[in-house]
Amino acid sequence: MEKFNPIGYNPEERFDFFLSQLREKRPGEWRWLLDMLRKRVTPWLFKKDGNLPAGAIASVDEFIEEVFANSLYQFCELFETGTFANLGEIRGLMFRIGELKLKEGYHKVRRDGLIYFKDDIRNNEDLTAQQDKLTLLDLRTQDAILELREQIVKLEKEDQEILIRYSKGEELSSIAINLGITAAACRKKKQRALEKLREFVLDGFGK
Amino acid sequence: MNAKTKDIISIILKIENMQTNIIERYLRQELSNEELQDFTFQLAMDKELRNEVEANRMIFKTLKTMPPVGGGLTTGSKSNRLLWLGAIVILLVGSVFVYQQMTKQNQAPVVPLIDQKETTKQPIAFAPNESYEQLILADLHRGTEYTLKIDFPERENTLEIQHAASIQIPLKGNLQWNLPAAEFQFSIYSNKWEDYENESSVFQEEIKLKLQSENDFVIDEIFSAQLQPGIYYFLIETVEDGEPRGGGKFLVVD
Numbered sequence: 001m002e003k004f005n006p007i008g009y010n011p012e013e014r015f016d017f018f019l020s021q022l023r024e025k026r027p028g029e030w031r032w033l034l035d036m037l038r039k040r041v042t043p044w045l046f047k048k049d050g051n052l053p054a055g056a057i058a059s060v061d062e063f064i065e066e067v068f069a070n071s072l073y074q075f076c077e078l079f080e081t082g083t084f085a086n087l088g089e090i091r092g093l094m095f096r097i098g099e100l101k102l103k104e105g106y107h108k109v110r111r112d113g114l115i116y117f118k119d120d121i122r123n124n125e126d127l128t129a130q131q132d133k134l135t136l137l138d139l140r141t142q143d144a145i146l147e148l149r150e151q152i153v154k155l156e157k158e159d160q161e162i163l164i165r166y167s168k169g170e171e172l173s174s175i176a177i178n179l180g181i182t183a184a185a186c187r188k189k190k191q192r193a194l195e196k197l198r199e200f201v202l203d204g205f206g207k
Numbered sequence: 208m209n210a211k212t213k214d215i216i217s218i219i220l221k222i223e224n225m226q227t228n229i230i231e232r233y234l235r236q237e238l239s240n241e242e243l244q245d246f247t248f249q250l251a252m253d254k255e256l257r258n259e260v261e262a263n264r265m266i267f268k269t270l271k272t273m274p275p276v277g278g279g280l281t282t283g284s285k286s287n288r289l290l291w292l293g294a295i296v297i298l299l300v301g302s303v304f305v306y307q308q309m310t311k312q313n314q315a316p317v318v319p320l321i322d323q324k325e326t327t328k329q330p331i332a333f334a335p336n337e338s339y340e341q342l343i344l345a346d347l348h349r350g351t352e353y354t355l356k357i358d359f360p361e362r363e364n365t366l367e368i369q370h371a372a373s374i375q376i377p378l379k380g381n382l383q384w385n386l387p388a389a390e391f392q393f394s395i396y397s398n399k400w401e402d403y404e405n406e407s408s409v410f411q412e413e414i415k416l417k418l419q420s421e422n423d424f425v426i427d428e429i430f431s432a433q434l435q436p437g438i439y440y441f442l443i444e445t446v447e448d449g450e451p452r453g454g455g456k457f458l459v460v461d
Contacts, residue, residue, distance in 0.1 A: 167270035
């Protein structure tokens with residue numbers, strides 16, 4: 001049985017037309033391309049992924065999704081000015097970007113250990129040596145995260161509790177029971193608190 | 208500010224709210240395959256969205272590194288004891304299952320997770336949702352300080368509304384409210400429970416109550432909404448705290 005093809009033609013065979021549709025940002029062609037890239041690139045990233053360093057904040061799934069998302073951002077930027085002779089070249093670009101982003105991802109995981117868990121570094125000498133390993137961008141990110149943590153701590157205790165547990169995957173209904181509040185109150189508090197943090201991040205760090 | 212401007216602002220806020228909620232669900236890996244495909248397309252097309260996603264990702268990562276404020280579950284309350292008991296039962300059942308899997312001769316190959324969190328009970332548009340069913344059947348209609356009686360749509364006979372570009376949803380009932388003055392809203396949710404948890408209603412509008420006598424109000428409204436065929440749950444909520452005070456359901460049919 002023929003596989004359902006939402007764009008109604010084979011992009012390999014009609015590549016020039018396919019490329020022109022992509023340049024015009026046609027949703028059908030882009031959805032086909034992104035679906036194909038996700039199905040091919042994500043399992044490949046999983047295979048290449050080694051064990052995440054201990055203390056990584058994200059799970060493997062979250063890490064791979066972040067790598068894929070960042071790869072996608074760069075792919076979209078490079079696609080605008082790139083030239084491609086066939087579909088294989090488009091795929092190849094995404095794989096090359098994916099490999100680079102995977103390495104960047106590992107660096108970020110190690111860096112996150114220094115940025116997010118800065119409080120754990122007690123010895124000043126160690127702190128200086130550790131911070132030497134951070135780039136200027138990393139140090140700016142570190143400052144930003146410290147400011148964000150200060151904002152979180154300024155929230156009402158109950159709101160902090162809700163957000164911290166929610167971020168770790170707990171369901172709102174379970175959090176509500178535990179805190180002795182209604183589910184509706186819990187979701188309202190969660191929304192309002194997250195909104196405050198979003199406003200802070202998007203206003204402070206710019207778009 | 209005139210009524211039209213208010214409507215426009217309300218629509219913009221709802222769209223922003225829905226976008227925010229889908230970003231959260233994406234980061235928590237709660238999107239279905241179809242939703243993930245749509246969202247990936249939006250990420251490719253929209254640089255602003257990428258910035259928002261990464262801002263949210265930073266927030267969630269930062270939150271994850273912080274210890275719980277309350278120190279986790281406390282002992283003593285009945286609900287917590289039940290939770291612990293439930294957790295122990297789940298662990299025991301899980302251990303038996305793992306043991307059975309380990310003794311199987313042919314193991315299924317491990318397939319890397321490609322898609323976002325796959326819910327085995329992924330609801331279709333018309334599938335009733337147990338959480339909503341319980342919520343609307345719960346005795347929300349009568350409290351010590353208020354009584355809300357919904358005459359239409361009736362709870363016993365699920366209202367069927369023919370699908371059209373814009374459908375009309377009647378709401379009739381009576382409210383006796385002995386608490387301080389409050390505003391009420393009519394919120395419609397699809398059958399996805401996470402939409403309720405994320406305050407992502409498909410429709411929301413203020414209910415204009417008609418005073419009949421002291422603390423006694425009549426509800427007689429017709430709301431216009433654009434809804435696809437499926438089952439929908441509505442809630443009458445107090446605006447300030449989002450508390451559901453009454454609810455029901457209806458079907459939009461082809």
